[in-house]
Amino acid sequence: KNQVEQSPQSLIILEGKNCTLQCNYTVSPFSNLRWYKQDTGRGPVSLTIMTFSENTKSNGRYTATLDADTKQSSLHITASQLSDSASYICVVSVYSGGGADGLTFGKGTHLIIQP
Amino acid sequence: NAGVMQNPRHLVRRRGQEARLRCSPMKGHSHVYWYRQLPEEGLKFMVYLQKENIIDESGMPKERFSAEFPKEGPSILRIQQVVRGDSAAYFCASSPPWGRANTEAFFGQGTRLTVV
Numbered sequence: 001k002n003q004v005e006q007s008p009q010s011l012i013i014l015e016g017k018n019c020t021l022q023c024n025y026t027v028s029p030f031s032n033l034r035w036y037k038q039d040t041g042r043g044p045v046s047l048t049i050m051t052f053s054e055n056t057k058s059n060g061r062y063t064a065t066l067d068a069d070t071k072q073s074s075l076h077i078t079a080s081q082l083s084d085s086a087s088y089i090c091v092v093s094v095y096s097g098g099g100a101d102g103l104t105f106g107k108g109t110h111l112i113i114q115p
Numbered sequence: 116n117a118g119v120m121q122n123p124r125h126l127v128r129r130r131g132q133e134a135r136l137r138c139s140p141m142k143g144h145s146h147v148y149w150y151r152q153l154p155e156e157g158l159k160f161m162v163y164l165q166k167e168n169i170i171d172e173s174g175m176p177k178e179r180f181s182a183e184f185p186k187e188g189p190s191i192l193r194i195q196q197v198v199r200g201d202s203a204a205y206f207c208a209s210s211p212p213w214g215r216a217n218t219e220a221f222f223g224q225g226t227r228l229t230v231v
Contacts, residue, residue, distance in 0.1 A: 042225070045222070106157060108157055
């Protein structure tokens with residue numbers, strides 16, 4: 001069964017500090033992995049997307065890594081800001097060959113940045 | 116490009132009524148996905164549609180729920196005879212045809228359904 005597990009479930013850090021969120025998946029055949037940020041009451045917004053051959057991808061203060069061998073990904077946030085408070089969702093895409101990639105969502109990590 | 120538009124943003128229905136949720140995909144996108152998010156839960160896949168076709172409805176409850184994406188107009192998620200357990204946020208995402216591994220899916224702001 002395709003699954004995406006995220007840890008921790010929730011995290012509280014002080015403004016300016018760094019943090020790392022984890023994502024483990026058992027999805028096959030793997031197509032790509034995405035990290036989304038979901039602000040409270042809003043739709044998810046894409047941060048990064050990585051295919052099998054990509055190990056790392058950055059988007060400003062967000063850096064995602066992917067180890068396709070161990071089926072693990074991490075999202076590192078540098079110099080956190082209050083606006084980083086949100087849920088971060090790991091999504092893994094299954095390649096179906098017919099053009100209809102299925103998406104499996106993790107439950108998200110709820111990040112709170114304190115001043 | 117206005118992005119994925121969902122309406123209404125908030126919908127209140129009494130038990131037994133019908134709920135209709137609308138999703139207009141981004142311009143040029145022919146694929147639509149519907150997801151449900153219960154409080155404190157992750158996004159759960161419901162249905163994947165292309166124009167005039169349901170591709171995958173494996174996440175849809177067998178009864179009371181239906182979805183369509185007509186040739187013209189928005190995609191509609193319809194819930195008949197709503198019950199309190201249907202209260203959730205319903206998100207729509209759209210994408211162009213999947214031709215590359217890193218094709219992006221964009222989400223709407225969601226419709227929050229409350230059944231009273």
